[in-house]
Amino acid sequence: MAMASCCGSYKEYDIRKRNPNPKNSVLLVIDMQNYFSSIAKPIIPAITTTIALCRRASIPVIFTRHSHKSPADHAMLGEWWGGDLILDGTTEAELMSEIGRMPTDKVVEKTTYSAFRGTRLEEYLAERGVEEVIVSGVMTNLCCETTAREAFVRGFRVFFSTDATATATAEMHEATLMNMAYGFAYLVDCDRLDTGLFGN
Numbered sequence: 001m002a003m004a005s006c007c008g009s010y011k012e013y014d015i016r017k018r019n020p021n022p023k024n025s026v027l028l029v030i031d032m033q034n035y036f037s038s039i040a041k042p043i044i045p046a047i048t049t050t051i052a053l054c055r056r057a058s059i060p061v062i063f064t065r066h067s068h069k070s071p072a073d074h075a076m077l078g079e080w081w082g083g084d085l086i087l088d089g090t091t092e093a094e095l096m097s098e099i100g101r102m103p104t105d106k107v108v109e110k111t112t113y114s115a116f117r118g119t120r121l122e123e124y125l126a127e128r129g130v131e132e133v134i135v136s137g138v139m140t141n142l143c144c145e146t147t148a149r150e151a152f153v154r155g156f157r158v159f160f161s162t163d164a165t166a167t168a169t170a171e172m173h174e175a176t177l178m179n180m181a182y183g184f185a186y187l188v189d190c191d192r193l194d195t196g197l198f199g200n
Contacts, residue, residue, distance in 0.1 A: 010162075010177035010187070018186045019196030020159050022057040026130050028115060029063045030137030030144050030165075032099045035092035039166050040138050044098050046164040049190045050136050051100060057197045059134070063101055064108045064115045066143065067093040073111045113146035122154055132157040134188065136164035141176040152184045160185035 032040050032047060040047075051061055067088040068074055074085060086093050095101055108119050116122050125133070133156050135148045144165050148158050160180040167173050181187050188196070 010174055010181050013178055013181035014187050016181070016186055018157075018159075020059070020132050020134055020188075020193070022059050022197060024129055025059050025132035025134060025159075026125065027051065027054040027059055027061045027134045027136065028147065029061060029099065030115065030135065030147060031064055031066045031139070032096050032137050033065060033086065033092065034094055034096055035086045036138045037096060039168060040096060041098075043138075043164055043166045044096075046161070046190055047099055047136055050134075050161060050164040050193060053190065053193045053197060054134065060106070060128075061102075062106045062108060062121075063095060063099075064110055064137070064143070064147075065093065065095060066110050066112075068111055075112060077112060113143045114150045115143070115147040116150045116154065125156070130156070132159065134159040134161065134193075135185070136161040138166050140165040140167040141172040142167070145176045145179065148180060148185050158185035159188045161189060162187050163189040 027050065029047065029051065054061055067086045069088045077085060095107070101107075106124075108115055108121050110117065110119050112118070133151045135144050135151070135158065137144055144160070148160050151158050158180075160177070162177055165173070167176070177187065
């Protein structure tokens with residue numbers, strides 16, 4: 001792997017093109033919770049469009065919800081973020097109403113960045129023959145990126161949304177997209193999904 005120059009755009013690395021296969025993929029909507037509303041609200045149109053496209057293609061939608069019940073399950077997040085954690089049972093821990101979760105949609109409860117760690121998500125997907133995951137939600141460089149990396153190393157094909165993910169700064173968002181395109185995921189956005197799934 002050649003060393004790349006710094007300060008480039010993720011578009012330099014967005015050279016692998018592929019469309020999700022609706023027959024064996026799922027959409028992961030990561031942590032669209034009230035706690036992250038200031039970061040998440042700008043991408044609600046892209047998130048709801050992504051969800052609608054996947055539902056239209058019969059792709060199951062799985063939501064994750066990050067929260068902590070007690071200091072015992074804070075692990076390294078407690079050391080890193082101190083008291084700034086999402087407590088279960090609070091309004092901040094609930095999924096945003098604007099995202100349109102349906103009662104039949106699965107919700108994965110997690111206590112760390114990865115949606116795979118301690119959640120049995122991998123087993124759930126394997127039991128259903130899922131081979132591909134589409135990653136959306138917040139935060140791009142933390143829970144979304146960590147989940148995408150873990151999906152890749154566990155053998156899932158990863159698609160990572162550029163417009164239905166968000167984080168605290170444009171620089172961090174861009175950095176993750178560079179990482180994803182370079183070594184982990186096919187990049188998609190609402191237009192690419194629409195074209196890839198329906199040929200529009």
